[in-house]
Amino acid sequence: xxxxxxxxxxxxxxxxxxxxxxxxxxxxxxxxxxxxxxxxxxxxxxxxxxxxxxxxxxxxxxxxxxxxxxxxxxxxxxxxxxxxxxxxxxxxxxxxxxxxxxxxxxxxxxxx
Numbered sequence: 001x002x003x004x005x006x007x008x009x010x011x012x013x014x015x016x017x018x019x020x021x022x023x024x025x026x027x028x029x030x031x032x033x034x035x036x037x038x039x040x041x042x043x044x045x046x047x048x049x050x051x052x053x054x055x056x057x058x059x060x061x062x063x064x065x066x067x068x069x070x071x072x073x074x075x076x077x078x079x080x081x082x083x084x085x086x087x088x089x090x091x092x093x094x095x096x097x098x099x100x101x102x103x104x105x106x107x108x109x110x111x112x
Contacts (some may be wrong), residue, residue, distance in 0.1 A: 001005040017066045023102055028052065039110040046070065046099035051093045054096040061089040067102025072096070 011033060021031040028050045031108070034041040046068075054073070061075040063072060064086045072079050072087055074095045081087055083103075089095050091112075 003076060017043075017106065018104060020106070021104065023047055023104075026050070029038040033106075037111070039108070042107045042109075043104065044107060045104045046097070046102065048099055048102050052096060054094045056094045057089075057109070058091055059109050059111050061107055062093045063087045063097075064106045064108070066106060069100040070103045070105070071098045071100060073098075080083040087095055 009043070020033065023029065023045045024047065026047055028047070029045045031043045032040060033043055036049075065081045065083050066111055067083050068098050069080065069082050072081055072095060073087070074087075074089060075093045080100070
C-alpha cells in the first residue's frame, strides 16, 4: 500500500520532526504537511550545498531549523542558522536558502 507523503491525513499521533522528510543525494526534497487557504506548513531536506535561489513571496514565513546548518539570506543579509533555531522571512522581501551541511527545516507560511 502506498501513502501520499503530501497527504496531511498521514500526520497522526506524535511524530519525529527529523523523520517527516528524508534526504536525497544532490537534491532538495519537500513534503507539504498542511495546506489550506490560510497558509501551509512544509518540511524540507537539503543535501549539502543544495539551495533555493532568491525569490519573494507575499506572505510571512517562519523557518524552523530541525537539523544541520544553512545560510538564509533576506534582502542580501546572510543569516547562519543551526538546528534548534528559527528565522522569520518577512513578506515581500527577497530571500534565498543554501545548505552548509545537510539540513532540514519546517517552513510555516501564513497568508493574510
